[in-house]
């Protein structure tokens with residue numbers, strides 16, 4: 001059994017803790033969070049120990065690995081402490097909002113041969129993973145274009161926006177990772193536009209609510225990412241991959257496949273799954289299981305801190321492109 005402590009008992013910590021508890025090869029040894037109101041009920045529900053000190057949780061002898069789901073500005077110190085003690089880590093995205101700090105952390109992890117996986121959950125979504133498999137199987141020939149539409153159901157609260165690092169580092173980062181993964185080549189240029197169509201006050205945070213990014217690889221492969229913080233019809237998550245001999249499309253998921261014909265509407269379907277916790281339930285579970293499998297089988301981590309650095313670098317380029325109005329070389 002791999003002893004795991006989950007750090008952070010907020011939105012994402014709750015998901016990870018439940019998934020650790022459900023994994024037959026892992027034991028949820030503790031959940032740590034300085035806020036008792038967050039950690040106590042969760043630990044009680046999952047039958048594990050609640051702790052207030054994340055560093056102390058990392059240091060426990062019965063902890064082999066930690067899952068970091070604390071606020072972004074705490075990731076690097078927790079990550080490096082765990083690696084120093086030889087503990088494996090599943091770290092939430094982004095590593096940090098600062099590029100240099102993320103680079104240094106990744107270099108330190110690599111220097112110490114740390115076992116660190118970066119939590120890019122969408123790669124573990126079964127529908128998107130099927131696209132990667134179809135590309136690998138040669139079903140659409142060489143990839144030419146990847147088109148990702150990724151829109152949230154509604155604006156996050158101002159308290160979140162303030163510390164999020166902006167739409168590109170907070171939201172687009174998932175799509176940038178998926179684009180790298182499906183393109184199969186590293187982007188070399190980034191062009192982006194950003195608008196404030198929902199909330200003009202985002203200007204004070206140098207942030208945007210609506211954005212488009214275009215990536216191009218050295219051989220000329222292209223990716224186009226559409227983001228918006230508000231889609232009135234729900235959480236919109238679609239991908240198209242166009243290749244030399246065909247195309248792959250993954251549409252939004254619904255609670256069931258039911259379609260309804262009435263006098264009011266034909267072929268009506270249920271609303272989209274509401275937000276990331278519902279839409280990516282299976283992906284979070286598969287991500288955690290992949291982390292545990294990599295540890296128990298002693299195989300490569302499926303995603304790495306380097307993936308985290310590369311996605312953040314693309315986000316930085318997007319920010320620069322919006323500011324300058326130019327294509328930015330990665």
Ligand SMILES: NC(=O)c1ccc[n+]([C@@H]2O[C@H](COP(=O)([O-])OP(=O)(O)OC[C@H]3O[C@@H](n4cnc5c(N)ncnc54)[C@H](O)[C@@H]3O)[C@@H](O)[C@H]2O)c1
Nearest residue numbers: 008009010011012013034035038069070071072092093094
């Ligand atoms: N992969 C994904 O889909 C995804 C989704 C949501 C959030 N995230 C990432 O997960 C992280 C947490 O986000 P969230 O939405 O769960 O936040 P949250 O605010 O819901 O939860 C954070 C938790 O950390 C605790 N905390 C606060 N300060 C702390 C400290 N100094 N040390 C330890 N714990 C502290 C809080 O009490 C809270 O319970 C962020 O880095 C975010 O980017 C990833």
